[in-house]
Each structure stands twice: as C-alpha cells, then as structure tokens.
Amino acid sequence: MTLPSIDSCHSQSRSRSWLLLFTSLIGGLSLLAALVGQSAQAQAPNLPQTLEAATRQDEADRLLREGVQAYSASQFAVALDRWQAALAIYQELGDRPGRTVALTNIGEAHRSLGQYAEAIAAFTQALPIAQETGDRRRQGLILGNLGVTYYATGDYTLALENLQQAQAIAQDVGDREGIATALLNQAVVYRALGQPEEADRRVQQARTAGGEGEVASQPAGETMTRLERELRIAQEQGDRQGEAAIQGAIGVLWLNQRQYDRAIAAMQSQLDIAREIGDRSLEATALNNLGLVHVELQQYPQAMDMLQDSLLVKQEIGDREGEARTLANLGRLFLEQDQPAMAIVFLKQAVNLWEALRAGLQQTNPDIQQTYTDRVASTYRLLADLLLRQDRVLEAQQVLDLLKVQELDDYLRDVRGNEQTGRGIALSEEERNMLNLYDRAIAQGRELVRLRAIAPDRRTPAQQQRLAVLVAAEQNLARTFDDFLNRPEVAAALDQLSRTTRRQNIDPVQFTALQNNLRNLNQNAVLLYPLVLDDRLELILVTPFSPPIRRTVNVPRTQLNQAVLELRQSLTDIRVNPRPSAQRLYNWLVRPLEADLAQANTQTIVYAPDGQLRYIPLAALHDGTQWLAQRYRVNYITAASLTEFDRRPQRDLRVLAGAFVQGEVSVRVGTRELRFPGLPFAGIEVENIAAQIPNTQKLIDAQFSPQATVPRMNDYTVVHLATHAQFVAGSPEETFIVFGNGDRVTLQDASRWSLPNVELIVLSACQTAVSGESNGEEILGFGFQMQRTGARAAIASLWRVNDEGTEALMTQFYRLLNQKTISKAEALQQAQISLIQDNQPPFFWAPFILIGNGL
Structure with a gap:
C-alpha cells in the first residue's frame, strides 16, 4: 500500500496498511x-x-x-x-x-x-x-x-x-x-x-x-518531553497558533506509536484551537490527520468525514497542493473499502491537480517542495497499478508518461511540462458523473465548514441558527462512505462505470498523435513502457496500428533491482560473462512481448524505462542467441508527452568537436575531490570525425573551454564532446561536463544554452554510478535538459569506457551517420553491431544510449 499524506511538517506514514514509523x-x-x-x-x-x-x-x-x-x-x-x-x-x-x-x-x-x-x-x-x-x-x-x-x-x-x-x-x-x-x-x-x-x-x-511495550507507553520520550515543554511555553505566552501546531505534532507522535486515543485527543485539541482562532490551514491539517487515525482504527465512515472536511477547507482557502494530497488519501480510503473505481476517480483528481500546479497554473509554496518519491510518485504508481489491473492500458500509459515528467521536475526542479501534460488524465463521462454526485452529497457540508470557520462570538444569530440546522441535517445526509456508496444513484453510476471503463478514458487525440508519431518514423517503431511495481513488472507496448498491449511479469521490485545491479556489474567488468544476467532480464523485459514485436514487424523500440532499469542498456539484453542490439534499434525518450520523436532532422552535417586529451583536472564535489585524467584517444576520435566530415571544427585541450565552445554550438548540427562527464543522482548541480581547460559546466548551467539548430549532442566519456540509491533520474534529467536547449537528441554512456574503445565505436558511428540516409538510432545500432562482429565485449559497445529524437 502506498503512503498517505500526514499534513503539517510533511511527515509520511506506513502503519498496518499505511505504516507510520516514528x-x-x-x-x-x-x-x-x-x-x-x-x-x-x-x-x-x-x-x-x-x-x-x-x-x-x-x-x-x-x-x-x-x-x-x-x-x-x-x-x-x-x-x-x-x-x-x-x-x-x-x-x-x-x-x-x-x-x-x-x-x-x-x-x-x-x-x-x-x-x-x-x-x-x-x-x-x-x-x-x-x-x-x-x-x-x-x-x-x-x-x-x-x-x-x-x-x-x-x-x-x-x-x-x-x-x-x-x-x-x-x-x-x-x-x-x-x-x-x-x-x-x-x-x-x-x-x-x-x-x-x-x-x-x-x-x-x-x-x-x-x-x-515501553515505546508504546512513552513515545519518543525525549522528543515528547521537548514538545510538552514547548506546549507549556506556548500556553503561558498565550500563543494559540503555536499551541495548536505543537498539539498536532504531539498527535502525530502518538499516532506513530499507535496510541490512537491519545493521538485523537491531541489532534482534536489542535482542531478546536484552529477553529477558535480561525486558522483554516491548521484546521485542514488536523482534519486530515484525524482522518488517517480513523483509517488506522478501520473506522471508515469517520475517516471519510474527516478527510472530506479537510478537503473542503483546503478548497476554501485555495491550498491546491494540500487538496491534491487529501484527494489522494480519499482515493486510498476508497481502495481500502474495495472500491477501485471510486479510488481511480479520486486519484485521477489528485494527479490532475499536481499536473496543473506543475504546469504553472498555480505555483506551489516553496516550503512544501520535497523529493517526489514519497509525495507524488506513489500516487501516480498506485493509479497506474489500478488502471492496469482493470486492463485500462491507455490510461495507465498516460499516467506513466506524467510520472516521468514528475521525475524530471523532482531532479531539475523547474520542469513545467506543456499544454498536454497540464491537462492531466482524462475523466470519462461516468467518472465526471460520480464526482458530480459526490459534490452534491457534500454541498451542505461545504456550507457547514464555512460557518464553523467563523469564531463563535462573531457569528450572527442567523448564522448560528443555520449552523444548528446544518449540524442536524449532517447526521441525515448520505455523506459517509457507506451511505454514499449505498445510495441507488451512486450504485447505478458505479455499475455504469465498471461496464464502460475499458473503453479507455483517454483523449483520443493524444493517443492518435502518439500513434502518428510512431508511424511517421517509418521504422516499424513501437513504444515500450515498463512499470516497476512492488510485486510485479508491468509491460506496456504501443504500436502504430493497434491498441496498447499489456503484459504482466510476476517479479518483485527487489528481485528485479537485484538483477539490474548484477547485469550492470557484469557489463562493466570486462572479465565477467554478462550473458546469464542479460538473458534473465531479457526473459522479463522482452520475451513476454516477442510475439507482439514480431506481429508489428518491429525494427525500432522507442524506450521509456522506469526506475533502476535506466541504469542498464536495453541493447545489452540477450535472447540466448544474440544481443538485442543485433535485432532492434533502441531510442530512449524522457517522456512521450514531451518528445517529438518523429521530427525530421537536418542532413547537412556540421560538427563541433571538442576533446580533453592531455593533463589532469581536479573537481571538487561536496567533500569529495574527483580527478579526471586526459583522454589520449579522444584526440584521435576527433581527428577521425574531421577526416570523415569535412565541416568539422576541432577544439583541443585549452582551446576546448566553455568560453570558446558554448557560443559556437548553435552554429553546428552536431556537438561532440570527447571528455569526462559525471551524472550524480539527486544533484543536477553536481552533474557536470569537464572541459579541456579544466573548467566544468553543470547540468543547471547547461539549461541556459540555446541550441535550436543542434540535432545531436554526444558525450563520449560520461559516467553514471549506480548503487541502488536512485531511480536513474539523473540520466532522464540529462537527456531532457539537452532537449530543453533545443537539441533534438543526445548520446551518452552509462559507464565510462576506456577512450580507445570509445574511439572505435564513435568512428563507426560518424562514418554511418555521414551517409545521410541513415538515422541516428540506426547509425548507433550498426556501430554497435560492428564491434559485436569484431568480438568486442558489451563493456565497449553497450553503454552508449540515444535519448530523444532518433531520426
């Protein structure tokens, strides 16, 4: 089960079903x-x-x-x-x-x-x-x-x-x-x-x-002692807002220890004070957290009351990020009660709000920015999971697309998406009807929340009378979970929803555009989306002429991640035979789709990897007879919704090629000092490119500086950087490219480049570390950042190959690319095949991946 959102101080929880650790x-x-x-x-x-x-x-x-x-x-x-x-x-x-x-x-x-x-x-x-x-x-x-x-x-x-x-x-x-x-x-x-x-x-x-027993009776003793001391100070000073905030924190600590009666008492005190002083934000916080306590107690009607009251307050005060969190909690609550159709409706609403926020329709507060992993991605993954379980593959594919954009936003901090992503996930007519029924059922509750927000001594007699009427009516209003779902019109709408959801509630224009992109490639291309879930791997395949195909592989996330690490280690150690690991992952990622790929006469796989799958090259999987690179071209994308992967390139190759050949560069990253030696074969690499492509400008060592290189980039169709680059998980400011004069440019610096004329940026000696501590967002972020500059595509390596091996592959790549009738993706594939035929191990040819427009 995924994480609900504890409001205030942004704690997360995971107890019994949603465990909340202290x-x-x-x-x-x-x-x-x-x-x-x-x-x-x-x-x-x-x-x-x-x-x-x-x-x-x-x-x-x-x-x-x-x-x-x-x-x-x-x-x-x-x-x-x-x-x-x-x-x-x-x-x-x-x-x-x-x-x-x-x-x-x-x-x-x-x-x-x-x-x-x-x-x-x-x-x-x-x-x-x-x-x-x-x-x-x-x-x-x-x-x-x-x-x-x-x-x-x-x-x-x-x-x-x-x-x-x-x-x-x-x-x-x-x-x-x-x-x-x-x-x-x-x-x-x-x-x-x-x-x-x-x-x-x-x-x-x-x-x-x-x-x-001691933890339960004395939750976080020292912390609780400090909290109680601060509570006394706040009470002595008459700081009612501070008192309410501390009561809420005490309540969360009691909830951590599953002391539910004490948690409710503290959170109720927070709620009472918040209403007394008119602090709507604290009121919404208390209601949300009280709702989660009742979930733990399996008191679902009370949980529904609290969560929807919190939702109403957040809507009233315009806290849209908080509204999205509570919508997600409501979705999870419906799922707890075995109502997946209702859960999907509310999870869609949460996702759509987050998409609207990220698209810039309304900015989130700076103090609520966190890594997406626990805040946003869990909701996206849960929604995709539920949709896939109902075979609603089109919608699941769209959610996965948006998840990848959220991952970019988390890494780069400023990805606003586009008009398409801002629309979020389409709601069917039946789902909209369900929301309308829900809104009508709580209409009186909305008025009740507004009246309760007025301090008692400030209410007019008419308001007080109206409040009494609404409180009495509230008890008869079908607004709790059981009552709402048992209403005849709601039951009928749910029945209609269950019969129509397989029509795929997605904007047909979006899906048609996606299929048109695939057809326009003229490469018999398919789009492959894997989704890594805790208990299984879901594979989604979009072809140019048929509905999306879904295949389920029963491999847990932990087992898959271990296999990824093993393949990565075997690929990067030239002494180890990677075939057993490569076949194992092939059996999970590709074999279930073999018949579908054959039916589509597939030549190119447009690949949108998920999680740690980003750390291994798809081309290095093995079917028992040959490498995948020998069967298919592979074109990575950051997210289909942000990628025009069928846009035709300019064919007049003009190359700006820089190389760091001699000397050593020392780069300080945090408390670490990294040393990068010169790459002697990088000079040969650049000379070979210039020999094959006459319109090549060479910059070597001291000439290869950011000051001399960056202003010239947009004058060329290909920018080739034969130098070190480092991808750092979680830190775009520490992901950088080393230039020949010793300077470095970070990924954040690169976001200011303007390269609308550049078809391809190549980093031929970059390195990405993997230790199970990231989801590969730095790779996704690099590819997207290069596309953001206007460049159509980028080639980078997942590990650093010795420069002699790199020179051999790059020489082949540019020889093929210069033929002008071959795409970037095919040129890379054929260059890899040439090394395979020369009996070179995957260590040399496998790490290079093409991200973006592969034409």
Whole structure:
C-alpha cells in the first residue's frame, strides 16, 4: 500500500496498511529532535557575567524561542531569520553550545524550505563544535539530521552512513530512543532502496532497542518531553497558533506509536484551537490527520468525514497542493473499502491537480517542495497499478508518461511540462458523473465548514441558527462512505462505470498523435513502457496500428533491482560473462512481448524505462542467441508527452568537436575531490570525425573551454564532446561536463544554452554510478535538459569506457551517420553491431544510449 499524506511538517506514514514509523526522516519533525526549548545559557555556565553579556544572552535565547514558535506554525523563513540572528549573537559571545543549537535549527529550517545543500552545510558546521565540546548526544542528533537530509537529496549511501554513526553514538551513550530513531530512519531508507527485508529487520531492532511495550507507553520520550515543554511555553505566552501546531505534532507522535486515543485527543485539541482562532490551514491539517487515525482504527465512515472536511477547507482557502494530497488519501480510503473505481476517480483528481500546479497554473509554496518519491510518485504508481489491473492500458500509459515528467521536475526542479501534460488524465463521462454526485452529497457540508470557520462570538444569530440546522441535517445526509456508496444513484453510476471503463478514458487525440508519431518514423517503431511495481513488472507496448498491449511479469521490485545491479556489474567488468544476467532480464523485459514485436514487424523500440532499469542498456539484453542490439534499434525518450520523436532532422552535417586529451583536472564535489585524467584517444576520435566530415571544427585541450565552445554550438548540427562527464543522482548541480581547460559546466548551467539548430549532442566519456540509491533520474534529467536547449537528441554512456574503445565505436558511428540516409538510432545500432562482429565485449559497445529524437 502506498503512503498517505500526514499534513503539517510533511511527515509520511506506513502503519498496518499505511505504516507510520516514528522518524524524523521524512519531514520537519526532526527539528523537535533538535535543540528546541533548550537554553544555550544553561549549557554554557562560563559565559562572561557582565550585564551586557547577560542581556545579549537573553536576546539570543529569545530569538531561539521565537524561531521555534515560527517553525511550529510552518513559518520556516521567519524561523530561519530568527535562528540566524541568534547564531550571530552566540558567535559574538563565544558560546559554542549556543552555536550548535542555532546551527542545528538553521539546518532544519533550510531542509523544510527544500534547501538541502544549505541544510547540510549548517549541520556540517554544527558537528565539529559538538565534538569539541564533548557533547556526544548532540553529535548523534546532528548525524541523524545529516542522514535525514541526505535521504531527501536522494543520496541514500550517505544517508545510511550518517544514520549508522548516529546509532553507534546513541548506543555508546545509552540513548535508547536515539537508537530506535536511527534504526527506524534506516528502515525508511532501506524501503526506498527496495530492500524491505532489511527495513523490517531495522524496525524489529528498533522495537527491541526501545523495550517491548515501553515505546508504546512513552513515545519518543525525549522528543515528547521537548514538545510538552514547548506546549507549556506556548500556553503561558498565550500563543494559540503555536499551541495548536505543537498539539498536532504531539498527535502525530502518538499516532506513530499507535496510541490512537491519545493521538485523537491531541489532534482534536489542535482542531478546536484552529477553529477558535480561525486558522483554516491548521484546521485542514488536523482534519486530515484525524482522518488517517480513523483509517488506522478501520473506522471508515469517520475517516471519510474527516478527510472530506479537510478537503473542503483546503478548497476554501485555495491550498491546491494540500487538496491534491487529501484527494489522494480519499482515493486510498476508497481502495481500502474495495472500491477501485471510486479510488481511480479520486486519484485521477489528485494527479490532475499536481499536473496543473506543475504546469504553472498555480505555483506551489516553496516550503512544501520535497523529493517526489514519497509525495507524488506513489500516487501516480498506485493509479497506474489500478488502471492496469482493470486492463485500462491507455490510461495507465498516460499516467506513466506524467510520472516521468514528475521525475524530471523532482531532479531539475523547474520542469513545467506543456499544454498536454497540464491537462492531466482524462475523466470519462461516468467518472465526471460520480464526482458530480459526490459534490452534491457534500454541498451542505461545504456550507457547514464555512460557518464553523467563523469564531463563535462573531457569528450572527442567523448564522448560528443555520449552523444548528446544518449540524442536524449532517447526521441525515448520505455523506459517509457507506451511505454514499449505498445510495441507488451512486450504485447505478458505479455499475455504469465498471461496464464502460475499458473503453479507455483517454483523449483520443493524444493517443492518435502518439500513434502518428510512431508511424511517421517509418521504422516499424513501437513504444515500450515498463512499470516497476512492488510485486510485479508491468509491460506496456504501443504500436502504430493497434491498441496498447499489456503484459504482466510476476517479479518483485527487489528481485528485479537485484538483477539490474548484477547485469550492470557484469557489463562493466570486462572479465565477467554478462550473458546469464542479460538473458534473465531479457526473459522479463522482452520475451513476454516477442510475439507482439514480431506481429508489428518491429525494427525500432522507442524506450521509456522506469526506475533502476535506466541504469542498464536495453541493447545489452540477450535472447540466448544474440544481443538485442543485433535485432532492434533502441531510442530512449524522457517522456512521450514531451518528445517529438518523429521530427525530421537536418542532413547537412556540421560538427563541433571538442576533446580533453592531455593533463589532469581536479573537481571538487561536496567533500569529495574527483580527478579526471586526459583522454589520449579522444584526440584521435576527433581527428577521425574531421577526416570523415569535412565541416568539422576541432577544439583541443585549452582551446576546448566553455568560453570558446558554448557560443559556437548553435552554429553546428552536431556537438561532440570527447571528455569526462559525471551524472550524480539527486544533484543536477553536481552533474557536470569537464572541459579541456579544466573548467566544468553543470547540468543547471547547461539549461541556459540555446541550441535550436543542434540535432545531436554526444558525450563520449560520461559516467553514471549506480548503487541502488536512485531511480536513474539523473540520466532522464540529462537527456531532457539537452532537449530543453533545443537539441533534438543526445548520446551518452552509462559507464565510462576506456577512450580507445570509445574511439572505435564513435568512428563507426560518424562514418554511418555521414551517409545521410541513415538515422541516428540506426547509425548507433550498426556501430554497435560492428564491434559485436569484431568480438568486442558489451563493456565497449553497450553503454552508449540515444535519448530523444532518433531520426
């Protein structure tokens, strides 16, 4: 089951069906495990005792508390401002513990704002101070926060390293809660890595660390103590908004521990205060989270009431991102009650809202930006899963397309999509009827929410009377789950929906355009979409002349990912025979479609890989007799909805070829220093291109600088960069191309290029690391970013081949491309076949993939 959305502080949950671990890993609650409420003065008795110093100390402590209150109210920018001011005073006073407090909280504020690099920098500054002061518990806390932040960036390796160090320190100081928290956080990382067995093992270890029964009776003891302290401060100061926010956080902690009565009590307090002070956002938060508690209790009518009330408030205040989250939760609730048709309707609405937001119809708030994995992708995958289970393949294919765009948006942060993606998923007439029935059923509820939002002492007598009428009517209104579904007109609409959904509720114009693209290639092309689900692999094949074809392969995600890693390792080690691994994946990815591919007389596979499948080249699968490259051309795409893969190219080849041949370049990435040696055969590679294509401009070493190269690119149809490039998961600012003069250009820098005349960009010595910690979004992001510049296509390698092997393949590629009657995809295929016929191992020819327009 996929994750629902806990509102406020953006925690996620996964309990019984939606397990909610006590963890600071997913969201802003980790601040509450930071130094909230602790006086730096109490930790620094040696401060100068002058009146001025004491006054400055009090000011810093006040700023620290104000930051906590602002953070509790989700005012992250205000909190950051207060804590930075506090830090300046602590530095002035030489108060090292105070600096640790402020820096840790500053890191939390940056993380809540989605500013992960700044968060890591703040935590990294805080850590050595804690070490110098001998505060071991604080060291563990900071390391845990670093682990949380690295998780948010997608760097699961560093996340685990820091969380394991946090666990070790917690064990060393006897902090049982810290041990349990670190283990639970590791469990979430392992789940993201597709290793549920390791995750379950960490959960069990966490329970043991906390003591059987003790965790449930004293949830996150130290954190709860801090929360209760902050609650008392807020109550003493009359800060009702802060009190409501903290009550909500306490409720989430109780829910983490499955103490449902206590969770309901705290969340109800949040709701009561929010309504009293007229804070609609906090009201919607409390309603959403109360709804999820009732889901855990299997009290579905109450859950439906709470979630739809939350939805109404979010609609009233214009919180469209929150509205999408609650729509997704409602969809999951319908699914819990075995109502997949209704679930699909609400999940479609959630997806459509996210698409509208991303398309720029309304911008999301900057403090709710997170990696898509837990927020958005789970809903897209669940919707695609449900559609496929009902054989609604066309709609599932469209959802997969949009998912790939969301992945681009998560990696590059600024992919707005286009008019087509902004329309989202089409609703059938029957689905629209269902929504209309639902809207009519809650019309009175909407008015009731509006009246409840008015403070009691501000309601007019007429409003109070109307409220009483609506409250009485609410009890008779068929607005709960069971009542709504049992209404005759709803039952009839559901029956009609179940009989008509296989008509494929997709805009026929979109599907026709997709098939026209395939036909216009004149290459007997098909479009292959794999979807990796937890329990199986779904294959969707779109052909030019028939409805989409769906094939299901019963292989779990973990087993598939392990096979991907094994093939990747065998392909990149020239001493290992990759055929057994290559045949295994062929049997899952291609063999189920062999008859369909033959029926379509397939020559070209337009391929939109999912997840970690992006780390292996489809061309390197093996059918037991030959490599797939010997049977089909393979043309990768970022997403069909953003790709015109049938646009005809210019055939007048003009090449700008740069090469990094001599010397060594050192590049600093974060705390690492990477060294890149010159590529002697890159010079030969460029000379061979120039010999075959007269209109070639060569730039070697110092001449091959960004200043000399980038302004010239759009004067050529092909830009060939024989140099190092590094693809880094989760970090487009750390994905870069090394130039011959030692400079580097990041993927973000490349987004500013303008190359409308360029048909192809080739990176012939790039490298992508894979360790199970990403979904290959950096590869997708590179291809899309090159297309965004105006270039039609890009060629890159999934691992770095020695430059002699690269030179051989590239020489063949350009010889074929210069024939002008052959496409880019076919030229790459034939160049690969030539190396295969020369008995070269896949290590040399397999890593090169063509992304974008392959004509």
